[in-house]
Amino acid sequence: MPEQPSATSELEALRPARKDRVIDLVRAAGLDVSDWSNSSRGEAGAATNPKYCYEWVFVEAGNAIVLNLWHVLLAEDAEGRIVHRGNFREDAEIQYARGRGNPWGLRATRLDAALQAALRDDLAVRVILNAGVRRDRDDPDAEASKVELRTLDPEPWSIGAYDAATGKHLLIRGAAPPAFVDQFSIDSDPGGASVRSEQTGSVFVRNPKVREAVLKRSCGRCEHCDEPGFRRADGAIYLETHHIVPLHEGGPDLIGNVIALCPNDHREAHYGEAAAALRLRFIAIVAVA
Template identity: 50%
Template sequence: MLADLKPHRKDLVFDLVEEAGFDTTDWVESFKHAAGYKANPKYCYEWAYVQPGKLIILNLWHSNMDEEHGQIVHRGTFRADAEFRRLKGGKQQWVDRARRLDEALQVALRKNLPVRVIIVDGDRREKEAVDGPSSKVRFRKLDPEPWTITAYDWETGACELTRGILEGRFVDQFDLEQTSKSAPERREVTTSSFIRDPAVRRRVLARANGRCELCGEPGFKMASGAVYLETHHVVPLADGGDDHESNVVALCANDHRRAHFADNREEIARRFQVRNGGASMSVSEVAVTS
């Protein structure tokens, strides 16, 4: 429940990012006074932290979170917030921090990184009060659950973050990759060559409703209760395919391999192109003709 996430103590930012798995070496070494490195101003006032290939960490206000259909979400447009502050003559550090938070989201999308969230609460400055006093954080804690970016508009920066990675009704291979990266002991890094819109993946998985769009069989149920299928671009992104629902299908793991490597893979692709192009073809018809 959202109320359960509200922090009631004020932990140090350094301790929280270290707990999340962030490498604090430079945080310590770049501060002249060795005894007070946890207060290093180069880091402790930031709104976002990026560790390439591993994770990003965001400071998010509890008051900006909502509970919807059993999930906790946060929506915002940090890029627009930065521009608003700039145009209204707000403090440059606030402009820069908002921009860096938006840039952190882009890094996470490009590399399919998990998002860890430090939840903050206290006296929050109104957006319009650009020349007023800074917000006062009175409580903060690290959410033990990773978050995922479930929507992001590259034109405007409008984003939606949802608590949990495998908590949705349907998940795919990119969700599993995020979960693997969020494990504290993991050190290997897997990267995505092309940026995939998380909202497209979610809509395709919802469209499939838990059944492979080639063979019609249900995906397997995970321990979390989510149904697992794999999203697949009919025309690969490397070949100029669109990252759009019309070019993406949800397949069971076996049929995903077939779509890539089977001797009739071109026929499978053509069938999906016909179906997604508007022709009437059911899942069973695709399976029979493939």
């Protein structure tokens, strides 16, 4: 009996098999490309308009962004998702430092700005996948990349995590990933009979934007022990946010004073004999996060 061929993985199946025109792919992603014809060659030269065809990101306000990504840089994570991890801002800084800010540094800067716009304005994310000869970013003498194959991924992508301070990102193929939640996200009254009692005293109000930013920064992993948070029944990833210098001691409710922890490390930070040492360790961790 002849040997059966092995099943092609989803990641392998995504590798482009043809080279489509950029203008056609951007149009297929739902962006308006009418301005491409505004050149000396008019409609006939739209597809090769240098203002657009050499770019690696396209943004339409209120609609979507379209990113060009190298297929070779995609990976399949432990959860079976196809992801792209990187840092476009860091890429740009390296190119500028080498005197190659134009065009490579500019393109990387625009990629980073597009991710920020997508997060800020809740824009859809589409991806053009590229294959060919990719320039080694870390080789200062490398030749320019050459795209040999190019297609639009039919699936939308989402921004799983983005660190505004550093530019580090996680892009995930598919719909928006489950939200990151902490102990303050849990509904205190899920329904059903309950007994309420009146309490008096002061309560510190925590800024939800700070907690959200810290949870995204963590990418779903404890920022102390690096263990992943557990997944709740609704798909959300659970960690606990902790003020390193407590609010009642005058600690600020700012990103730089909050860390995402697994429940075990969080309890130890409050009640363990090593609590003072952990506080110093947390300060050091957040300082470089």
